[in-house]
Amino acid sequence: MGNWAVIVINFDDGVRFEVVPVFTNQSGSYTYPDSNNGGSWKTTNPRPEIKxxxxxxxxxxxxxxxxxxxxxxxxxxxxxxxxxxxxxxxxxxxxxxxxxxxxxxxxxxxxxxxxxxxxxxxxxxxxxxxxxxxxxxxxxxxxxxxxxxxxYNKSLEAISHETANPKREWSAKQKWREIFGTTFPD
Structure with a gap:
């Protein structure tokens, strides 16, 4: 296995792309190099997964x-x-x-x-x-x-704030943010 450059692109919103070379197989799947654990070739078939x-x-x-x-x-x-x-x-x-x-x-x-x-x-x-x-x-x-x-337990707490009478929307939002960060809910 040769030396392959892996390009990593990190975005501010947490999305991360790793760009690696691939070879297209006749089946439509792809073979790519994996440099972990001494290196090997792996196959992936994302098209049917996406569909x-x-x-x-x-x-x-x-x-x-x-x-x-x-x-x-x-x-x-x-x-x-x-x-x-x-x-x-x-x-x-x-x-x-x-x-x-x-x-x-x-x-x-x-x-x-x-x-x-x-x-x-x-x-x-x-x-x-x-x-x-x-x-x-x-x-x-x-x-x-x-x-x-x-x-799961934190979500129960968040839902209890949402269903309280009166609703405790701020507290619910804080619980959801403990789970998901500031991305959800907005």
């Missing part, structure tokens, strides 16, 4: 993609050992049969609360999940369940 996410997002009242973005904000805020593809995979699986999947943005407090609980309930023994669309293995990078449990 699967977009398709499910469309039938879930456009709730899936915003949920994935919110969970990336949680990942950054809490330094959760979880990759973006695993967030997408878990959110994809969660929302498939979720009772509020077709509701409006008003339900995001419940959606987030229930997704944190769902993530917390994932087996800590599970090593990988299957990506939507491509069915490729998505390996965990560490245990995310404990931090999901902590944020």
């Amino acid at each position: 699967a996410i977009k398709d499910r997002n469309a039938i879930c009242n456009n709730n899936l993609i915003p949920l994935c973005r919110m969970m990336r904000a949680w990942k950054r805020k809490w330094d959760v050992p979880i990759g973006g593809l695993l967030i997408d995979t878990l959110a994809y699986q969660f929302i498939e049969n979720y009772e509020h999947r077709d509701k409006s943005y008003v339900y995001y407090d419940y959606i987030c609360r229930d997704f944190f609980r769902w993530m917390a309930d994932q087996s800590s023994e599970q090593m990988y999940w299957r990506a939507p669309g491509s069915d490729q293995y998505v390996y965990g990078k560490g245990l995310f369940q404990y931090k999901a449990t902590r944020c």
